Amino acid sequence: MPGQQPSLTQLEERLSAIDTELDRLARFTLSRGAGSIGWSSKAWNSPEHTEWAEIRLSGTPLIDEIVLVPILWDYADKGPQASSFPEAFQVIAGTPDHPEGEVLARFSPEDGLLPRIAPLVIKIPPTEASWVRVHATQLSTSDIVNRYVFGLSEIMVFSGGRNVAQNQPVRASSMPQSWGGDAISAKALTDGATPFLMNSSRGRKSRTYLARFPPDMPFWLIIDLEEPFPVDEIRFLSASDVRQHIPLPKLVEYGIPRHLVLEGANQADFSDARLLLDHRHSSIYDAGPILESRVPETLCRYIRLSVPDPYQIPGRTDGRCFVNFSELEIISNGRNVAQGKPVLFGQRRGMMHQFRESITDGSNNFGELLPVRDWMEQLARRHDLERERPLLMAELNTRYARQKRNLFIMYWAAGILAAATVLTFLIDRILRMRHVARLKQRFAADLHDELGANLHSIGLISDVAQEAESGEQWKILSRRIRDLTERTGIAVRHCTNLLEADHLYIGLTTDMQRAAERITTNLKHDFVIEGESYLKQLPPRPRIDLFLFYKESLVNICRHSGATRISTRLTGGKKETVLTVSDNGKGLHGQIPASLKRRARLLRARLTVESPESGGTIITLRLRNRPALLRSRPNKDPHEKEN
Numbered sequence: 001m002p003g004q005q006p007s008l009t010q011l012e013e014r015l016s017a018i019d020t021e022l023d024r025l026a027r028f029t030l031s032r033g034a035g036s037i038g039w040s041s042k043a044w045n046s047p048e049h050t051e052w053a054e055i056r057l058s059g060t061p062l063i064d065e066i067v068l069v070p071i072l073w074d075y076a077d078k079g080p081q082a083s084s085f086p087e088a089f090q091v092i093a094g095t096p097d098h099p100e101g102e103v104l105a106r107f108s109p110e111d112g113l114l115p116r117i118a119p120l121v122i123k124i125p126p127t128e129a130s131w132v133r134v135h136a137t138q139l140s141t142s143d144i145v146n147r148y149v150f151g152l153s154e155i156m157v158f159s160g161g162r163n164v165a166q167n168q169p170v171r172a173s174s175m176p177q178s179w180g181g182d183a184i185s186a187k188a189l190t191d192g193a194t195p196f197l198m199n200s201s202r203g204r205k206s207r208t209y210l211a212r213f214p215p216d217m218p219f220w221l222i223i224d225l226e227e228p229f230p231v232d233e234i235r236f237l238s239a240s241d242v243r244q245h246i247p248l249p250k251l252v253e254y255g256i257p258r259h260l261v262l263e264g265a266n267q268a269d270f271s272d273a274r275l276l277l278d279h280r281h282s283s284i285y286d287a288g289p290i291l292e293s294r295v296p297e298t299l300c301r302y303i304r305l306s307v308p309d310p311y312q313i314p315g316r317t318d319g320r321c322f323v324n325f326s327e328l329e330i331i332s333n334g335r336n337v338a339q340g341k342p343v344l345f346g347q348r349r350g351m352m353h354q355f356r357e358s359i360t361d362g363s364n365n366f367g368e369l370l371p372v373r374d375w376m377e378q379l380a381r382r383h384d385l386e387r388e389r390p391l392l393m394a395e396l397n398t399r400y401a402r403q404k405r406n407l408f409i410m411y412w413a414a415g416i417l418a419a420a421t422v423l424t425f426l427i428d429r430i431l432r433m434r435h436v437a438r439l440k441q442r443f444a445a446d447l448h449d450e451l452g453a454n455l456h457s458i459g460l461i462s463d464v465a466q467e468a469e470s471g472e473q474w475k476i477l478s479r480r481i482r483d484l485t486e487r488t489g490i491a492v493r494h495c496t497n498l499l500e501a502d503h504l505y506i507g508l509t510t511d512m513q514r515a516a517e518r519i520t521t522n523l524k525h526d527f528v529i530e531g532e533s534y535l536k537q538l539p540p541r542p543r544i545d546l547f548l549f550y551k552e553s554l555v556n557i558c559r560h561s562g563a564t565r566i567s568t569r570l571t572g573g574k575k576e577t578v579l580t581v582s583d584n585g586k587g588l589h590g591q592i593p594a595s596l597k598r599r600a601r602l603l604r605a606r607l608t609v610e611s612p613e614s615g616g617t618i619i620t621l622r623l624r625n626r627p628a629l630l631r632s633r634p635n636k637d638p639h640e641k642e643n
Contacts, residue, residue: 011392025379028117029198031288035284036188036288044149050173051086053150053155054131055155061128062126062127063159064124064160065122066158067380070195081117084139084142084150087113088136089106090135092132093129101131104127105122108138119154121377132157136150153189155189156372166233170190188285192291204367205363206326206355208325208355208358209326213320218307219323219351221304222343223304223343231297232331234277235336236260236279236290237289255323256325257310259280260305261307270302311323327360508543512568512570523564523565524565532572552599557583561583563586592609608620
């Protein structure tokens with residue numbers, strides 16, 4: 001989706017693609033030693049000045065690409081950078097029919113061309129042009145004069161694979177007034193010399209060819225193209241900048257001929273020889289890493305290189321001569337037709353040739369040689385990728401840091417989750433153990449209170465039955481014993497959960513009254529109930545526990561107190577339910593039966609036992625009505641029966 005941020009995987013794939021492409025591209029290898037710099041304009045105190053350089057082409061070729069090579073300045077703190085490359089400029093081309101020209105490209109500071117060391121490649125639609133002008137409207141600073149200047153090392157204009165600006169005349173708006181000398185001139189814009197050495201970083205590397213011979217011995221070599229080709233360009237790659245020693249043991253122009261002549265012929269004896277190139281240089285500014293020259297198109301099979309004036313080391317007494325270069329390329333329609341072709345050398349006594357196969361092997365010290373257009377495009381592409389890569393790495397590092405932070409948080413969360421899981425397991429185990437303990441406690445309490453009370457009641461009724469005065473009375477008592485036996489059986493079957501015992505409990509007040517009748521058979525008993533509507537709202541479990549507490553209280557009174565009278569008062573209220581059981585027995589004197597304590601604990605109720613001075617015991621149980629216990633329900637309990 002437009003505007004959507006790329007994912008981490010996409011960024012990593014892009015970084016991998018950049019690194020893979022960078023491995024295949026030509027590298028920035030800068031020329032060393034002295035040589036031609038390029039052209040520079042007059043210096044100004046402000047950037048808002050117009051300066052231009054114009055190249056006059058031969059005819060009106062169809063051009064499709066323009067390359068601007070910057071002048072480089074080696075900064076002590078940040079290395080080589082473009083100097084005096086314009087901040088804003090236009091590229092204009094015209095023909096005799098359109099002398100005003102057409103703007104082919106326009107750039108401003110917003111395009112972010114600087115900083116750079118790479119050439120700027122400007123692709124344009126195929127356009128007929130007889131002249132090309134680079135028109136600067138906003139200059140940049142030159143560290144040489146510390147003022148605003150427009151300068152370029154080279155302007156290349158391509159028509160297909162051919163640089164049609166090569167060695168063409170140049171006009172410029174101005175020239176520097178106080179520095180540079182022969183190193184700064186308008187003609188340097190089309191001499192083919194750039195600040196770079198050709199380093200394709202791929203293919204087989206080769207050593208440079210070297211010949212040594214006496215001063216009175218002529219030097220020549222012949223390349224057999226094996227068939228005639230229309231030759232239109234010569235490229236001579238020097239070896240002056242590819243010495244391996246640091247520092248250099250010889251001068252930078254070592255081995256470069258001061259005068260060389262190239263001839264072409266179709267006859268092996270050169271009886272039909274035609275001059276292709278006659279090159280002389282009187283200073284180091286006339287030579288560079290690549291001597292590239294257009295020649296009149298000539299059909300020829302044989303190429304002869306002669307050196308009338310070879311290089312001699314200054315101050316050397318023996319006067320020995322040297323010829324040293326990397327490659328001699330014979331170009332026909334943009335292709336090096338000399339590559340891999342045999343070379344014949346002038347063999348004389350005292351002449352030595354080293355690495356002679358290097359002359360036509362298509363390689364230099366760095367690897368495979370490239371067409372100039374491909375070379376410039378690869379350097380420009382490397383510049384773009386090397387600018388993109390740090391931004392991509394910064395974004396990746398930000399994502400990685402965020403991912404690391406999230407991973408750290410996830411580790412902590414996992415640790416906390418693991419701890420919480422263990423804690424939950426332990427708490428659950430403790431709760432289960434407590435639940436089991438409570439179940440055991442409740443089982444024991446229910447078994448004791450329900451069955452103990454029933455058995456006590458059966459015993460009392462049996463005693464009364466023995467003294468029955470009539471058969472009818474005995475039948476009634478035996479029926480009551482039978483009912484208690486069935487009730488005890490039901491309680492035994494459901495003693496782990498008395499809530500499941502159907503028909504065992506009818507209603508709290510009814511069950512309490514009936515229990516009092518069974519347990520206190522021969523005792524006087526007063527039973528008072530208040531707030532019965534609140535009592536009916538109690539949930540089943542607290543009602544059963546309250547009932548069992550009451551039964552155990554009656555059993556303890558009947559067994560141990562020796563009382564003749566019992567009084568029960570059950571009061572239901574909004575906040576609490578209060579059960580008071582009193583008797584006129586001998587009293588407990590602060591000794592609370594364990595069974596009552598256990599039942600009160602199950603109820604979470606407050607239990608008090610008093611022994612007044614008048615005698616007897618008062619047992620009081622206060623059950624707080626929590627919101628979870630006191631719930632709205634109909635005033636009439638469907639299980640409650642009328643007394």
